[in-house]
Every structure is written in structure tokens, then in C-alpha cells.
Amino acid sequence: MKKLESTLTNMVLVLTGVAIIMGGILAYVNHLTEGPINDQKTKALADGIKTVMCVDDLKVAKTDTVRQNDAKGKELTYIIYQTQDAQGNDLGAAVESTTGGFGGNLKVLVGFNPEGKILGYTLLEHAETPGLGAKADKWFQQGEKGDIIGKDPKDPLTVSKDGGQVDAITASTITSRAFLLAVNNAYTAYKATPAADAETGATVINK
Numbered sequence: 001m002k003k004l005e006s007t008l009t010n011m012v013l014v015l016t017g018v019a020i021i022m023g024g025i026l027a028y029v030n031h032l033t034e035g036p037i038n039d040q041k042t043k044a045l046a047d048g049i050k051t052v053m054c055v056d057d058l059k060v061a062k063t064d065t066v067r068q069n070d071a072k073g074k075e076l077t078y079i080i081y082q083t084q085d086a087q088g089n090d091l092g093a094a095v096e097s098t099t100g101g102f103g104g105n106l107k108v109l110v111g112f113n114p115e116g117k118i119l120g121y122t123l124l125e126h127a128e129t130p131g132l133g134a135k136a137d138k139w140f141q142q143g144e145k146g147d148i149i150g151k152d153p154k155d156p157l158t159v160s161k162d163g164g165q166v167d168a169i170t171a172s173t174i175t176s177r178a179f180l181l182a183v184n185n186a187y188t189a190y191k192a193t194p195a196a197d198a199e200t201g202a203t204v205i206n207k
Helices: 008-053 132-139 173-191
Strands: 058-069 075-084 090-100 105-112 118-126 203-205
Touching (some): 008 058, 008 075, 008 090, 008 105, 008 118, 058 173, 075 173, 090 173, 105 173
Antiparallel strands (some): 058 075, 058 203, 075 090, 090 105, 105 118
8 A cells, every 4th residue: 555645735734624624523422422412401490499498399380581781781691490399389480500719700699589688599600710710609598607508689689798788708708799780680680580380381390
């Protein structure tokens, strides 16, 4: 077999061929894993909604998307999952809210009762310094130092360092401010949406 000449044209052709083959393999692998990844995300969201609403058997009666501009003019998107119990009674809503933290975006899911009081929360994504994200996931829970459960963000929640009523995470005021801003924004978005319609196609979330 004649050896391929080491010319620029041949090298380009070989590299192009390798790139096409590798691209095809990656596309195929992505196709195989796309379904399971989406299923995993859907389950994680369903579990998160149950966690923040403090109910194991509920249905998402309506999903709203709210877009608002922040103080700097940046458009922020909030997803509101209006929830009901098995009898169709309004439970309030779980709201996805994202703000910029110390290391990047910080996305939280916050549960509100119909009156707007916080039922629970969970972190969906964060790019904070290792350890700080884990602290935020626990720090503001019921019984902890920065407990926000049961509070009504009608008067925006702020850290005590800024004259507010919430203790910031030790040595992490920026992350604490970002977290509370996400919660305050989630409340504003929730109050800007109408209650769920019981006749709207509902997604049931069971144990």
C-alpha cells in the first residue's frame, strides 16, 4: 500500500476526516444520553417542588413564565409552578429564580403558600466557592441561623449587615445577598401571576 504523502493538503484532509468521525460519535452519544438526562432533570424538579411545598402528593395545575428586568436592565426569567392538592385546593406555588452570586449564577426553587409566606426552598444550581453552596442549602432552613421559613417577603428580606433581619452565612455576605435577592424576586414574580385554574391541564406529582 502506497504511503500517504506528508503534505499540507493530506494532513488537512486527515484532520478533517477525524473531526467528522469524532463529531458523529459525539452526536450519537449525546442522542443516547439526552433522554435519560432530561428524565433525571424532570424527576429532580418534581422532587424539588414536593420538597419546597412540603407536600408529597400534589399536582402542578399551571406553569407560568414571568420576565422582568432587574435594576441594571438585565432581563430575568422566573418559572412559577402553581400547585394544588388532590382535591383541587390551592397550595400556592414553587418558583424558580436565578441571580448572580459570588462565583456565577445561583438558581433557587422557593415554595410559597397562597398568602405568600415561605414554605421551603432548595438550591437547583450554583457556581459558588465549594462549601458555600452547600452552606446556603442549609443555612436558611427552619431552625438554622438564617431561618427564612414562614417569613413573608412582602418587605424584602435582607441580611442583618444591611439592616435586615436575616443572619448572613459566615464569611459569605455576597452569597447570602444573592440568595435573598433570588427569594425576594421569586416572591415578586409569584404575586404578579394569577392563581391556578383547576380546569387547566394539570401534572400530577405523587410519591
